[in-house]
Amino acid sequence: MNDLIKKLVEAYGPSGFEDQMRDLIRPEIEKFADDISVDAMGNLIAHKKGTRDGLKVMVAAHMDEIGLMISHITDDGFCRFTNIGGIYPHTLLGSRVQFGDGRIGIIASDRITDRGKVHGLEKHYIDVGATSKEDCPVKVGDAVGFVREFMVQDKHLSAKSMDDRIGCVVAIEAMKRLKKTPHDVYFVFSVQEEVGTRGAQAAANMLDPDVGIALDVTLAGDTPEPTPIAIDLGKGTAIKVKDSGMIAHTGLVRLMKQRAEEAEIPYQLEVLTGGSTDARSIQIANGGAAAGCISIPCRYVHTQSETVHADDVENSVKLLVEILSKPIKL
Structure with missing residues (x-):
């Protein structure tokens, strides 16, 4: 997975200028999607068809960087x-x-x-x-x-754009591992998240999903004098409960916890006092959607050395696959 991470995190792609990112991601997902499209905003949308009548699920990871x-x-x-x-x-x-x-x-x-x-x-x-x-x-x-090279120190992975290229990696890896799903799943590699979750808003208005899951980083609270948050690097994927832009759907939070526990995936609960994700836009699009977020704990967010833990990345992939491969009852 590190080769894919390196390819994405070192690439150029500020908000509004994601063309190079889209060109990097598309070849990685083409053989795992039933169809791929690009909307007027520039979102890259990969559709994986369900095997039976299920829900319409939008999974969003943003391609852009600050x-x-x-x-x-x-x-x-x-x-x-x-x-x-x-x-x-x-x-x-x-x-x-x-x-x-x-x-x-x-x-x-x-x-x-x-x-x-x-x-x-x-x-x-x-x-x-x-x-x-x-x-x-x-x-x-x-x-x-x-400009900053991707760095690996044991299981600590550092780069200038883990936010949110690591979410894109989680989405790509989940597409590869998801053999069957009962749902119509739309993997959206979104644009302009860093300037107001704009790409996800456009995509959600078009797709009108029943369920929305954002993949993004969250703050880690395990450094000297951090922002108070009950999240540590290496302690598991984070299931968002609340941030400053949204309260996650309680049924979806409950389902995420259930799937994690059934699969013995370590997880943490995220209550973030500042910032939000694409889940906010999905939640309030059209008539609304049951929305939540799988978060990857990250130190030094919005610096050139954003740092995540490899185990947390892997457990985020596992949790997403567990959710998408089974019925979603909220």
Whole structure:
């Protein structure tokens, strides 16, 4: 599985610019889907037909990552930028970034006179080696992703875009292992999640599922002075109960717990005080859907070293397969 993870997490694909990601994922899933389509938003949708009358289930994992967009270029050829999604200024200084054409730039900031403070985004810039606005190869509106190699330390896996390429890996692996399902399952590799779960909203409005399951990362609470949350790396997949955007369907939470216990899959219960996932958009689309989320515990979310545990990834795949391969009664 690590080869697939490496391929996806190192790829370029900020929100709104997911074309390269879609081209990487499609060959991985083609032989496991009955049909594949791309909607007007750019969501990649793989349909796996059920063996009998079951429910319509939408499984969503977002392809996009946080990034930057060039807002203007100085007379000296330095590129000022704004954010695409949730960017923390204190993670930026010295980072290397990549444009859609593969060009690399370096993030620096204006002079810091008080080393106890961090400049905001507006005081940072990207150096692409230009000496003037005229010879700058980058244009206003160009999108930027971060550059960081995938790293494996025992079972700790780190990369700049585990959020949510690791969810895409879980979906792909589940498609491979799901031999039969009673349900019509639509695996949606969604766009623009980091800027408001927009792709999933469009897909859910079109598909109108009975059940929706998002695959995404959640915070780990096992580091010094973390955000308080009862989630540890390596202790199991996480079943979302609530986040700041939704309360998961209680029947679906109960079913996820039941399937995990029956299959002896270790799990944790997630109550997240900030942030949400594609499940929120699925839950309120059209007349509504029974929606929940399988979450992969992750340290250092929205940095260039997001870190997950291989066992949690594997157990997330197992839980999704257990849910989809059997009747869903809520």
